[in-house]
Amino acid sequence: MLRGLSAAHHQRGEEGTKDELVYARLFTAIIEHRLQPGMKLPEDALTESFEVSRTVIRKALQRLALERLVTILPKRGATVAKPTIAEAKNIFAARQLIEVGTLDQVVQNIRPSDIAELREIARQEHEAQHARDHRQAIKLSGQFHVRLLSIAGNDDLTDFLVRLVSRSSLIIAVYGSSWSADGKCDSHDALIALLEAGDAAQAKTWMSQHLKEVESALDMSPEEDSEPDFKKIFSEMES
Amino acid sequence: MLRGLSAAHHQRGEEGTKDELVYARLFTAIIEHRLQPGMKLPEDALTESFEVSRTVIRKALQRLALERLVTILPKRGATVAKPTIAEAKNIFAARQLIEVGTLDQVVQNIRPSDIAELREIARQEHEAQHARDHRQAIKLSGQFHVRLLSIAGNDDLTDFLVRLVSRSSLIIAVYGSSWSADGKCDSHDALIALLEAGDAAQAKTWMSQHLKEVESALDMSPEEDSEPDFKKIFSEMES
DNA sequence: GATGGAAATAACGTATACAATATATAAATA
DNA sequence: TATTTATATATTGTATACGTTATTTCCATC
Known part of the structure; x- marks a missing residue:
């Protein structure tokens, strides 16, 4: 079973080192x-929190940076990444391609135990939603999508989706102002039924629709808080 | 233009640090x-080659490890990654999904200048093939695929493909015993013609076929050199 | 009061030292 | 001679120190 959402397949024996723990804690947070998008992550402060040296902190931050969950600017340190609207669209487009495109294989490979696991995740999802625990709900929703794709049996694609889903979580943090756990209570259940029936075609249309809905629930109106675009402002002015 | 095959989009200002250079040199090698799959990459030896401290070497190696071009085993150091047959199949399956699935968008976005650039890469590819320069030919072939996908305008997918293509190069190193630069001299040209004609459907079948051909040109017979599978050996014995 | 610049402070990039662990070598035993 | 065990060596994991660069603070000036 996947621990949390954390990277799908570690290299043999990658556990046991301190940076793994730091990475996992930061990842989950x-x-x-x-830790909200834009928040600074100074190495010294983290050093004190985790009681390890900067060497270890830096390794974890660099890994998170490669996964685009944090942004590192030279000599200016790390911050929690803040996806732009363009990035958000790319990420959902990529998810469409991957998640829909692999469903044939998923339907072909799926076993009863897989369905049971998916149901269990969906159950926990309902639980979190009813408890209004958004954090847990978002996390479990991501787990569902990752666990589903893992059935296709392609570790590389699964790994890629883990990153896309992680970043989706950041996107929700930035643009999910109107994010509601309602109206999606039984959403994943419908898919499970289709999978159980072996109906790949309908599962694909369902998934495509689902991702579209998640995306359009976001408020991606032209960004306001970002730095004012003087070039545009002045080009729009007459005289 | 993409510098070599190196990662498609760097974070703003990621240049200028020493580890970038070390990373780029190792990546290219x-x-x-x-540097062939399985080769050891001891930190001290690299320290002397690059005349930087282990800190810098380690950062570069860790990045390459996350991209799965090197394998790091705890307390046992880094080696050039040696993809298994299963990995190879996953990588080509992922490439099919991504490269075929984005061609609609590519055809929709493509501009004359893009076509010119693709032609230029193809030309250099021919040149390298005629000069029997396999290294350059493989690299340019990868560049072609990456440049093509970049037209779709999805940086995340492009980035993912960069990694898949890099690892494809490793796969060729391991399983490409019968690798011949012949018979593919004009292969990419055919695709360019289809793109220019705006024929997305045919471009997709072409691409699918092309990737299949590349994959089946590999010799992925059951691996021999790997560690002896005692379980299998003894279960096959009678008495 | 606002602006510009210089000093002070804080944060990061890199090198290096030491500790912990794996590998290799050599000795000992069967 | 083959196998095992103990020691030595080599290599990685982590901490820390120092130099460099960005940021902040403060003061002078307009």
């Missing part, structure tokens, strides 16, 4: 919106 | 088969 970001995914769960405990 | 691996892609070009100057």
Whole structure:
């Protein structure tokens, strides 16, 4: 079973080192919106929190940066990444391609135990939604999508989706003002039924629709808070 | 223009640090088969080659490890990654999904200048093939695929493909015993013609076929050199 | 009061030292 | 001679120190 959402397949024996723990803690904190996009992540402060040296902190931050969950600017340190609207669209487009495109294989490979696991995740999802625990709900929703794709049996695609889903979580943090856990209570259940029936075609249209809905629930109106675009402002002025 | 095959989009201002140079040199050496799969990459030895401290070397190696071009085993150091047959199949399956699935968008976005650039890469590819320069030919072939996908305008997918293509290069190093630059001299040209004609459907079938051909040109017979599978050996014995 | 610049402070990039662990070598035993 | 065990060596994991660069603070000036 996947621990949290964390990277799908570690290299043999990658556990046991301190940076793994730091990485995992930071990863979870970001995914769960405990650390919000734009927040600074100074190495010294983290050093004190985790009681390890900067060497270890830096390794974890660099990994998160490669996964685009944090942004590192030279000599200016790390911050929690803040996806732009363009990035958000790319990420959902990529998810469409991957998640819809692999469903044939998923339907072909799926076993009863897989369905049971998916149902269990969906159940926990309902639980979190009813408890209004957005953090947990978002995390579990992501787990569902990742677990589903893992059935296709392609570790590389699964790994890629883990990153896309992680970043989706950041996107929700930035643009999900109107994010509601309602209206999606039984959403994943419908898919499970289709999978159980072996109806790949309908599962694909369902998934495509689902991702579209998630995306359009976001408020991606032209960004306001970002730095004012003087070039545009002045080009729009007459005289 | 993409510098070599190197990662498609760097974070703003990621240049200028030493580890970038080390990373780029190692990346290129691996892609070009100057460092072959399985080769050890001891930190001290690299320290002397690059005349930087282990800190810098380690950062570069860790990045390459996350991109799966090198394998790091705890306390045992880094080696150039040696993709298994299963990995190879996953990588080509992922490439099919991504490269075929984005061609509609590519055809929709493509501009004359893009076509010109693709033609230029194809030309250099021919040149390298005629000169029997396999290293350069493989590298340019990868560049072609990446440049093509970049037209779709999805940086995340492009980035993912960069990694898949890099690893494809490793796969060729391991399983491409019968690799011949012949018979593919005009292969990419045919695609360019289809793109220019705006024929997305045919471009897709072409691409699918092309990737299949590349894959089946590999010799992925059951691996021999790997560690002896005692379980299998003894279960096959009678008495 | 607002602006510009210089000093002070804080944060990061890199090198290096030491500790912990794996590998290799050599000795000992069967 | 083959196998095992103990020691030595080599290599990686982590901490820390120092130099460099960005940011902040403060003061002079307009």
